[in-house]
Amino acid sequence: MRRFFWLSVGRLFLREPRPVRARFTGFRLVLRGVLLLLLVVVGFAAYAAPRSSAFKVQHVLVEGTEQLSTGEVTRLSGVSGVSLWQALPATVEARLERAPYIARAEVDVGLSRTVHIAVTERVPRAVWRTARAIYLVDETGYVIEEVSSTLRLPTIEIADAPALRVGEKVDAVHLVFLLTLYAELPDEVRPVVEKLTYSTATGYTLVSTAGWTAVLGDVERVGVKAQVLQQVLARERVTFVDVSSPTTPYYRTARSHR
Numbered sequence: 001m002r003r004f005f006w007l008s009v010g011r012l013f014l015r016e017p018r019p020v021r022a023r024f025t026g027f028r029l030v031l032r033g034v035l036l037l038l039l040v041v042v043g044f045a046a047y048a049a050p051r052s053s054a055f056k057v058q059h060v061l062v063e064g065t066e067q068l069s070t071g072e073v074t075r076l077s078g079v080s081g082v083s084l085w086q087a088l089p090a091t092v093e094a095r096l097e098r099a100p101y102i103a104r105a106e107v108d109v110g111l112s113r114t115v116h117i118a119v120t121e122r123v124p125r126a127v128w129r130t131a132r133a134i135y136l137v138d139e140t141g142y143v144i145e146e147v148s149s150t151l152r153l154p155t156i157e158i159a160d161a162p163a164l165r166v167g168e169k170v171d172a173v174h175l176v177f178l179l180t181l182y183a184e185l186p187d188e189v190r191p192v193v194e195k196l197t198y199s200t201a202t203g204y205t206l207v208s209t210a211g212w213t214a215v216l217g218d219v220e221r222v223g224v225k226a227q228v229l230q231q232v233l234a235r236e237r238v239t240f241v242d243v244s245s246p247t248t249p250y251y252r253t254a255r256s257h258r
Contacts, residue, residue: 056083058113067101067121077107079115087115100144100166126178128170129157129195139179141169154182155195174198177219181206184226189233203244217244 057079062070074080076099079087089107096105096119104120124136127150128143136144136151143164156178164170178196181204185193192210199205204216212233216225228246232238242250 056081056113057087057109057115060115060117062117062119064119065121067123068099068119073102073117073119076102077115077117084109084111084113092117100142103138124151124153126175127151127153127155127195128161128164128175129155130161130163131159132163135164135170137170137175141172141175143168143170150195154178157195157197159197159199173219177204177222180222181216181226184223186226186230189230212238212241214241215244221246 060070060074060077060080062073065073073096076096077092078095079092087107087109089109092107092115093105096102096107096117101122102119103122106118108116110116122138122142122144124144125139126137127147128135128137129150134147134150136147136153138144143166145166156174158171158174161171181196182190182193192208194207194209197205197207202215203218206214206216206229208214214229216222216229224246225243228243228249229241232241232243232249232251236251236253238251238253240252
Protein backbone atom coordinates (compact mmCIF):
# COMPACT_ATOMS: atom_id res chain seq x y z
CA MET A 1 0.00 0.00 0.00
CA ARG A 2 2.78 2.36 0.90
CA ARG A 3 4.62 1.45 -2.28
CA PHE A 4 1.54 2.16 -4.42
CA PHE A 5 1.21 5.59 -2.80
CA TRP A 6 4.76 6.62 -3.59
CA LEU A 7 4.50 5.32 -7.16
CA SER A 8 1.37 7.41 -7.70
CA VAL A 9 3.09 10.55 -6.35
CA GLY A 10 6.09 9.94 -8.55
CA ARG A 11 3.96 9.61 -11.67
CA LEU A 12 2.18 12.89 -10.81
CA PHE A 13 5.35 14.90 -10.67
CA LEU A 14 7.42 13.09 -13.26
CA ARG A 15 4.91 12.81 -16.11
CA GLU A 16 5.65 14.56 -19.42
CA PRO A 17 4.30 18.13 -19.87
CA ARG A 18 1.28 18.72 -22.04
CA PRO A 19 1.87 20.22 -25.50
CA VAL A 20 0.93 23.80 -24.46
CA ARG A 21 3.50 25.41 -26.73
CA ALA A 22 2.06 23.75 -29.78
CA ARG A 23 -1.41 24.98 -28.92
CA PHE A 24 -0.25 28.59 -28.46
CA THR A 25 1.85 28.42 -31.62
CA GLY A 26 -1.27 27.60 -33.62
CA PHE A 27 -3.10 30.57 -32.10
CA ARG A 28 -0.28 32.91 -33.02
CA LEU A 29 -0.33 31.72 -36.58
CA VAL A 30 -4.05 32.45 -36.81
CA LEU A 31 -3.53 35.90 -35.23
CA ARG A 32 -0.77 36.75 -37.66
CA GLY A 33 -2.98 35.71 -40.54
CA VAL A 34 -5.79 37.99 -39.34
CA LEU A 35 -3.40 40.93 -38.92
CA LEU A 36 -1.92 40.38 -42.35
CA LEU A 37 -5.38 40.30 -43.89
CA LEU A 38 -6.27 43.51 -42.05
CA LEU A 39 -3.14 45.23 -43.37
CA VAL A 40 -3.99 44.15 -46.90
CA VAL A 41 -7.52 45.55 -46.55
CA VAL A 42 -6.28 48.85 -45.10
CA GLY A 43 -3.60 49.15 -47.78
CA PHE A 44 -6.09 48.54 -50.55
CA ALA A 45 -8.47 51.12 -49.07
CA ALA A 46 -5.65 53.67 -48.86
CA TYR A 47 -4.78 53.00 -52.48
CA ALA A 48 -8.32 52.93 -53.84
CA ALA A 49 -9.97 55.71 -51.82
CA PRO A 50 -8.01 58.62 -53.37
CA ARG A 51 -8.81 57.26 -56.82
CA SER A 52 -12.48 56.69 -56.22
CA SER A 53 -14.96 59.26 -57.51
CA ALA A 54 -16.88 58.83 -54.28
CA PHE A 55 -14.07 60.63 -52.44
CA LYS A 56 -13.34 63.42 -54.93
CA VAL A 57 -14.23 67.09 -54.47
CA GLN A 58 -17.43 67.82 -56.35
CA HIS A 59 -18.30 71.34 -55.14
CA VAL A 60 -16.25 74.40 -54.19
CA LEU A 61 -18.01 77.24 -52.35
CA VAL A 62 -16.16 80.58 -52.28
CA GLU A 63 -16.93 83.58 -50.05
CA GLY A 64 -15.45 87.06 -49.68
CA THR A 65 -14.52 87.84 -53.27
CA GLU A 66 -14.78 91.27 -54.89
CA GLN A 67 -11.61 91.66 -56.93
CA LEU A 68 -11.38 88.01 -57.95
CA SER A 69 -14.10 85.78 -59.37
CA THR A 70 -15.23 82.52 -57.82
CA GLY A 71 -13.72 80.69 -60.76
CA GLU A 72 -10.34 82.34 -60.25
CA VAL A 73 -10.25 81.40 -56.57
CA THR A 74 -11.30 77.83 -57.38
CA ARG A 75 -8.53 77.58 -59.97
CA LEU A 76 -5.94 79.00 -57.56
CA SER A 77 -6.99 76.56 -54.84
CA GLY A 78 -6.33 73.56 -57.08
CA VAL A 79 -8.95 71.40 -55.29
CA SER A 80 -11.55 70.92 -57.99
CA GLY A 81 -11.83 67.22 -58.82
CA VAL A 82 -9.02 66.06 -56.53
CA SER A 83 -9.33 63.55 -53.71
CA LEU A 84 -10.66 64.76 -50.38
CA TRP A 85 -7.58 63.23 -48.78
CA GLN A 86 -5.37 65.47 -50.90
CA ALA A 87 -7.30 68.67 -50.20
CA LEU A 88 -5.50 69.43 -46.94
CA PRO A 89 -6.78 72.77 -45.55
CA ALA A 90 -3.36 74.10 -44.49
CA THR A 91 -1.85 73.28 -47.89
CA VAL A 92 -4.72 74.86 -49.82
CA GLU A 93 -4.64 77.99 -47.62
CA ALA A 94 -0.92 78.44 -48.19
CA ARG A 95 -1.41 77.99 -51.94
CA LEU A 96 -4.16 80.63 -52.04
CA GLU A 97 -2.24 83.14 -49.93
CA ARG A 98 0.57 83.14 -52.45
CA ALA A 99 -1.81 84.96 -54.82
CA PRO A 100 -1.23 88.76 -54.65
CA TYR A 101 -4.92 89.62 -54.31
CA ILE A 102 -5.51 87.22 -51.38
CA ALA A 103 -4.35 88.38 -47.96
CA ARG A 104 -5.86 85.49 -46.04
CA ALA A 105 -7.69 82.25 -46.80
CA GLU A 106 -9.64 79.83 -44.63
CA VAL A 107 -10.42 76.39 -46.02
CA ASP A 108 -12.79 73.76 -44.66
CA VAL A 109 -13.13 70.32 -46.27
CA GLY A 110 -16.43 68.54 -45.63
CA LEU A 111 -17.32 64.87 -46.01
CA SER A 112 -20.08 65.89 -48.40
CA ARG A 113 -17.38 66.29 -51.08
CA THR A 114 -17.58 70.08 -50.71
CA VAL A 115 -14.71 72.48 -50.01
CA HIS A 116 -15.58 75.83 -48.40
CA ILE A 117 -13.15 78.70 -49.08
CA ALA A 118 -13.39 82.09 -47.37
CA VAL A 119 -10.92 84.72 -48.54
CA THR A 120 -9.93 88.18 -47.38
CA GLU A 121 -8.79 90.13 -50.41
CA ARG A 122 -6.25 92.89 -50.79
CA VAL A 123 -8.09 95.88 -52.20
CA PRO A 124 -6.25 98.49 -54.31
CA ARG A 125 -6.29 101.81 -52.47
CA ALA A 126 -3.75 103.81 -54.44
CA VAL A 127 -1.73 103.98 -57.63
CA TRP A 128 2.06 104.20 -57.32
CA ARG A 129 3.78 105.58 -60.42
CA THR A 130 7.48 105.58 -61.21
CA ALA A 131 9.32 106.58 -64.36
CA ARG A 132 9.02 103.04 -65.69
CA ALA A 133 5.94 101.37 -64.20
CA ILE A 134 2.53 101.79 -62.58
CA TYR A 135 1.51 99.69 -59.58
CA LEU A 136 -1.64 99.09 -57.58
CA VAL A 137 -1.05 99.02 -53.82
CA ASP A 138 -3.27 98.31 -50.82
CA GLU A 139 -3.53 100.41 -47.66
CA THR A 140 -0.44 98.74 -46.18
CA GLY A 141 1.68 99.55 -49.23
CA TYR A 142 1.71 95.98 -50.53
CA VAL A 143 2.24 95.91 -54.30
CA ILE A 144 -0.68 93.92 -55.70
CA GLU A 145 -0.22 94.27 -59.42
CA GLU A 146 1.64 96.11 -62.15
CA VAL A 147 -0.80 97.76 -64.57
CA SER A 148 -0.57 99.59 -67.87
CA SER A 149 -2.92 102.47 -67.10
CA THR A 150 -3.97 104.54 -64.11
CA LEU A 151 -7.28 103.83 -62.39
CA ARG A 152 -9.47 106.36 -60.62
CA LEU A 153 -7.63 105.98 -57.35
CA PRO A 154 -5.43 108.32 -55.32
CA THR A 155 -2.23 108.48 -57.37
CA ILE A 156 1.30 109.41 -56.41
CA GLU A 157 4.12 109.81 -58.90
CA ILE A 158 7.75 109.58 -57.83
CA ALA A 159 9.95 109.61 -60.90
CA ASP A 160 13.15 108.47 -59.22
CA ALA A 161 11.53 105.74 -57.10
CA PRO A 162 13.08 102.28 -57.56
CA ALA A 163 11.41 99.53 -59.54
CA LEU A 164 9.19 97.20 -57.53
CA ARG A 165 7.96 93.65 -57.73
CA VAL A 166 4.58 92.23 -56.74
CA GLY A 167 4.67 91.39 -53.04
CA GLU A 168 7.06 94.18 -52.09
CA LYS A 169 6.01 97.32 -50.22
CA VAL A 170 6.23 100.97 -51.15
CA ASP A 171 7.53 103.76 -48.94
CA ALA A 172 5.02 104.06 -46.10
CA VAL A 173 5.64 107.80 -45.55
CA HIS A 174 4.57 108.73 -49.08
CA LEU A 175 1.59 106.40 -49.02
CA VAL A 176 0.27 107.66 -45.67
CA PHE A 177 0.59 111.27 -46.84
CA LEU A 178 -1.28 110.48 -50.07
CA LEU A 179 -4.19 108.69 -48.39
CA THR A 180 -4.44 111.26 -45.59
CA LEU A 181 -4.46 114.13 -48.07
CA TYR A 182 -7.23 112.58 -50.17
CA ALA A 183 -9.29 111.97 -47.04
CA GLU A 184 -8.90 115.64 -46.05
CA LEU A 185 -9.70 117.14 -49.46
CA PRO A 186 -13.29 118.36 -49.88
CA ASP A 187 -15.64 116.46 -52.15
CA GLU A 188 -15.63 119.20 -54.80
CA VAL A 189 -11.84 119.21 -55.07
CA ARG A 190 -11.05 115.47 -54.91
CA PRO A 191 -12.58 114.54 -58.33
CA VAL A 192 -10.39 117.01 -60.24
CA VAL A 193 -7.12 115.90 -58.67
CA GLU A 194 -5.09 113.98 -61.22
CA LYS A 195 -2.11 112.98 -59.11
CA LEU A 196 0.25 113.85 -56.31
CA THR A 197 3.90 114.15 -57.27
CA TYR A 198 7.00 114.17 -55.10
CA SER A 199 10.51 115.50 -55.60
CA THR A 200 13.27 116.21 -53.12
CA ALA A 201 13.40 119.83 -54.35
CA THR A 202 9.78 120.92 -53.76
CA GLY A 203 8.27 118.06 -51.77
CA TYR A 204 4.67 117.17 -52.60
CA THR A 205 2.68 118.85 -55.39
CA LEU A 206 -0.94 118.30 -56.40
CA VAL A 207 -1.71 118.34 -60.13
CA SER A 208 -5.33 118.83 -61.18
CA THR A 209 -7.31 118.31 -64.35
CA ALA A 210 -8.85 121.75 -63.76
CA GLY A 211 -5.66 123.57 -64.73
CA TRP A 212 -4.15 124.34 -61.31
CA THR A 213 -1.26 122.91 -59.36
CA ALA A 214 -0.69 123.19 -55.62
CA VAL A 215 2.63 122.90 -53.82
CA LEU A 216 2.17 121.24 -50.43
CA GLY A 217 5.78 120.92 -49.33
CA ASP A 218 6.57 118.42 -46.59
CA VAL A 219 4.40 115.93 -44.71
CA GLU A 220 3.59 118.27 -41.83
CA ARG A 221 0.10 119.72 -41.17
CA VAL A 222 -1.55 117.99 -44.10
CA GLY A 223 -5.05 118.67 -42.79
CA VAL A 224 -4.43 122.40 -42.43
CA LYS A 225 -2.89 122.59 -45.90
CA ALA A 226 -5.96 120.90 -47.38
CA GLN A 227 -8.26 123.41 -45.66
CA VAL A 228 -6.26 126.42 -46.88
CA LEU A 229 -6.18 125.02 -50.40
CA GLN A 230 -9.96 124.66 -50.36
CA GLN A 231 -10.37 128.29 -49.21
CA VAL A 232 -8.10 129.64 -51.96
CA LEU A 233 -9.78 127.59 -54.68
CA ALA A 234 -13.21 128.73 -53.51
CA ARG A 235 -12.27 132.44 -53.78
CA GLU A 236 -10.15 132.63 -56.87
CA ARG A 237 -9.74 131.00 -60.25
CA VAL A 238 -6.14 130.08 -59.67
CA THR A 239 -3.50 128.37 -61.78
CA PHE A 240 -0.93 127.92 -59.02
CA VAL A 241 -1.12 127.65 -55.22
CA ASP A 242 1.63 127.22 -52.67
CA VAL A 243 0.39 126.13 -49.23
CA SER A 244 3.69 124.68 -48.04
CA SER A 245 3.47 127.37 -45.37
CA PRO A 246 -0.28 127.32 -44.72
CA THR A 247 -0.28 130.48 -42.59
CA THR A 248 1.02 132.51 -45.56
CA PRO A 249 -0.29 130.89 -48.75
CA TYR A 250 0.72 132.15 -52.15
CA TYR A 251 -1.28 131.83 -55.33
CA ARG A 252 -1.48 133.07 -58.91
CA THR A 253 -4.49 133.53 -61.13
CA ALA A 254 -4.65 133.52 -64.90
CA ARG A 255 -4.96 137.31 -64.98
CA SER A 256 -2.85 138.54 -62.09
CA HIS A 257 -0.10 137.61 -59.68
CA ARG A 258 -0.30 137.61 -55.93
